[in-house]
Amino acid sequence: MTETTGDVxxxxxxxxxxxxxxxxxxxxxxxxxxVIELEVAEADVGKIIGRxxxxxxxxxxxxxxxxxxxxxxxxLEVID
Numbered sequence: 001m002t003e004t005t006g007d008v009x010x011x012x013x014x015x016x017x018x019x020x021x022x023x024x025x026x027x028x029x030x031x032x033x034x035v036i037e038l039e040v041a042e043a044d045v046g047k048i049i050g051r052x053x054x055x056x057x058x059x060x061x062x063x064x065x066x067x068x069x070x071x072x073x074x075x076l077e078v079i080d
Contacts, residue, residue, distance in 0.1 A: 008066045008074060012036055012059060019055060020044035034072050036063065039079040048078055 009028050016038055017023035025041040038059075040048050049056045056078060063074040 008063060008070070009036065011062065011066065012038060012076070015059065015062070016040060016048060019047050021047070033075075034067070035075045035077060037077050037079055042080060045078065045080045 009030050013026060013028040016026045016028070020026060020040050021044055022041040025039075025044070027037075027039040029037045029039075031037060038048065047055070048059075050058075056076070060076050063076050067074045
């Protein structure tokens with residue numbers, strides 16, 4: 001089960017690094033209760049959220065699909 005968590009964490013980290021301008025400031029952490037925290041530079045929070053929340057909604061959809069495989073329900077929190 002921890003392998004899936006690592007895969008989900010790596011997936012979110014890789015996609016977030018593609019979106020932002022400062023990929024070195026992207027940190028992804030897995031907390032208890034299957035919460036994935038995504039922390040980016042303050043200037044990049046808007047890019048992660050996207051217009052009308054489209055980017056963050058897409059990331060949450062990917063997490064949901066990955067959770068189906070792992071029989072878990074992941075939650076994504078963006079930390080600014």
